[in-house]
Amino acid sequence: MVEGARRGLALERLAITHAGRPLVALDIVVAPGEAATVMGPSGVGKSTLLAAVTGTLDPAFAMTGRVRLDGVDVTGLPTEARRIGILFQDELLFPHLSVGGNLAFGLPAHVRGRAARRARVEAALERVGLSGYAGRDPATLSGGQKARVALMRMLLSEPRALLLDEAFSRLDAALRDQIRRLVFDMARRDGLPVLQVTHDRSDAAAANGPVLELHP
Incomplete structure (x- = not known):
């Protein structure tokens, strides 16, 4: 700044x-x-x-x-x-990735190592009440769950x-x-x-x- x-x-x-x-x-x-x-x-x-x-x-x-x-x-x-993070009216989750994969996509490059990245993803899911959902197919989620995953994917990218x-x-x-x-x-x-x-x-x-x- x-x-x-x-x-x-x-x-x-x-x-x-x-x-x-x-x-x-x-x-x-x-x-x-x-x-x-x-x-x-x-x-x-x-x-x-x-x-x-x-x-x-x-x-x-x-x-x-x-x-x-x-x-x-x-x-x-x-x-x-x-x-600068942005959320649209559509969640735009990647259908070929799991919920955890979608969240990991948002992680910045400085978060290195499989364990560290997994920990960030799990913490993000816990923050929005979706603990244990990392392996889920996005297609199986409700509208509200998809919205929460999209929000956390964006926040994991560390926007300002x-x-x-x-x-x-x-x-x-x-x-x-x-x-x-x-x-x-x-x-x-x-x-x-x-x-x-x-x-x-x-x-x-x-x-x-x-x-x-x-x-x-």
């Missing part, structure tokens, strides 16, 4: 245009453990905003401004170097910020509330700034943080 810099995820005068047409303009700092929400209807540019933050913006779009993490400018860094792209939209009401609480509680405990995009006001209420509206 740059000495004296404000911690968290900062979008500094971030502006995105398409064919010269303004889409998104934001200037916000999300503090560690805080969850900010960007709301707006489909097609307004919410997922495009997250692509800009992760470094996966389509070349058809133009971006100005800066993305900083803990004071470090990551705007020009490749996606894998930014250490978390993005949520309509992450709860496919869950039924009861499960949605449970997984939302889990995600936001873990982010607070781990000190991760969270930026979620959604069209659902209950997601924004659950985040209990600043809300920004995008308009067509």
